[in-house]
Amino acid sequence: MGQSAREEPKWRRRAESRPDEILDAALVTFEKDGFDAARVEDVAKKAKLSKAGVYLYFDSKDAILRGLIEREVAPVARNLRAVAEAGMDDPAGALQRVAAAFTALVNDKRKLAVPRIVLSVAARYPDIAQYYRENVLEQGLSAIVALIEAGVAKGVFRPCDPGIAARMLFGPIFVHGLYTHFLHGDPGPLSPAERVKAHTDILLKGLLASR
Template identity: 45%
Template sequence: MSVAEKTPKPGWRRRPEARPDDILDAALDAFVKKGFSGATVAEIARGAGLSQGALYRYFPSKEDMLRALIRRSVTPVAAHAASLMENAEDDPAGALRMAVSFMGEAMSDPRRFAVPRLIIAEAGNFPELAEFYREEVIEVGLGALQRLIRAGVTQGQFRDVDPQAAARSIIGGLMLHMVWITTFARADDPPLPGNIMAQHHLDIILNGMRAEGGKPK
């Protein structure tokens, strides 16, 4: 065999810094296809073009892969939405519109929303993953949302609503829409982009929270 035949082709070489994303892409494909419990490390390794031994150098377990998927796909959404709501006490309604529109658009990506769907499906079997998701995502976004609603109540822009209940109502509508388009939607359903649905949903919420004589911006 010649030296040229022994030398791997450049196209076969993987950049080490790209391998974690390769693994996570393969893991998400396997989790979506077979569920978190049904997917095996062996098939994830094959999908990433690695041996199981090489994969374990990056992620010791499937749980570590799912945590990394949360941090890659969903944590940044919660963090950015929270940043839109922080320090916006002078215009709570406007900040809500920006943050909810952003969340609705971001979570319309089926591969991004596949991650919270996995957590919902597996929460009973893997409560530690549900708790991780709550700390990484829910507490960040919901906490900022509650603080903003509380500021609106204090300023007299919103009625004296329960910030926790109101925040959950807002997030609940977005989550139901994502479940609808990924699980129950039919091919002939009229399109309803996530950011448009989010604005309609928030319009109803804001009018419901509006203080008497006030106008949500």
């Protein structure tokens, strides 16, 4: 109240929040332009920092990318595992919930940008590819695989290859995200929830032990 003349120091002394601000800016910039075409200066500008300022917090452009991946990756993996593990005694229901969670994730263009970037730089930064694979993909896959195996063991699901089943869960959602977000493909008339339902209807019918 009354101190309206000093609303915001505008900058200074926010070292703690800087790395995150830079990563936020980088995510947006990399998503828009791709890693190579993105200029560090643009990241800096969006983070309201000078170019040199960025280098106070990250050693190099690819260190920013690494930081970004590391920050973005953990929650995704954690999220998927949690949903999967929470439903081990109701595999069919859990499958639907995982599909819904993954759909929500993929619907967020910013979140989907990360695997796209990883994919495009994987050849040059194998460590990034490896990190992503081990910390997201294998985590997610193994969680679903466990879920499917549990379902099979319970007799809820027919015997099947759980890796294939897992890909049948994630694959369609992921490609739909790429198609609509990055290639501007027509998302179709269904709402996300309807898509999840249509998808899991078919998938579960394919998986469930008859009667």
